[in-house]
Amino acid sequence: MTTVHLGSGVRRAQIVQTARRIVADEGMASLTINGLAAAVGVSEGAIYRHFKSKDDILLALVREIESNLLRIISDSARPEESSLDHLRRLLKRHFSSLERRNAVSFVVIAEAMCFADDRVKQAARQMVERYLETIAAILKEGAAKGEVGPGVDVKAAAIMFFGMVQASVTLWTFSNRAHPLSQHSAALWGMLKEGVTCQDGGGPPEPVRRRKTRRTRPDEGS
DSSP states (O other), rough: OOOOOOOOOHHHHHHHHHHHHHHHHOOGGGGHHHHHHHHHTTTTTHHHOOOOHHHHHHHHHHHHHHHHHHHHHHOOOOTTOOOHHHHHHHHHHHHHHHHHHTTHHHHHHHHHHHHSHHHHHHHHHHHHHHHHHHHHHHHHHHHHSSOOTOOOOOOHHHHHHHHHHHHHHHHHTTTTSSOOOOGGGHHHHHHHHHHHHHHTOOOOOOOOOOOOOOOOOTTTTO
16 A cells, blocks of 8 residues: 655545545444545554544544534624624525535434544534524524614524434435435524514414303203
């Protein structure tokens, strides 16, 4: 095997990117040091020179995904725009980026929560929590500006936003990517926007109060 010698940082990035592809295409259970080394084109020892274990590689992958997600949120913002415009653009960019990368980020998140080591699961959970906090902060800013309904639970709305993306990715993956990932994005955004702009917070309707009727005794009315 002829090995191309790369700088430590470049090689680490190459290993992480290859691990990302294997997890996305074959699942986390298929990621092994032996298979990863073969895919990168180096020996197993070369992998261990950069990472102590498979879990360390997965931790690096989760952190890279978090960095990418937060960068997309930041890059989607525009000066003097509404918070809702920011979220609409963010949803569109999510779908565009995920489709271009075969939805690797959200596939890895799902795989990590199900099959990874406890350290990796914790890192993935914290990543999702930070993501949700960032989305909730955008919605909270919108509420302060009067763009989001005063009764809206911004944390719940953030979960809805994340859930729309995750569910869309899951269905898209199950269909073998047979349709554009963004196929339902407009409808999904419309439903979320309607929910967060309701003045009453979109809560359940008031129960209908039935009027009590007085029963007539047999000796009455005669």
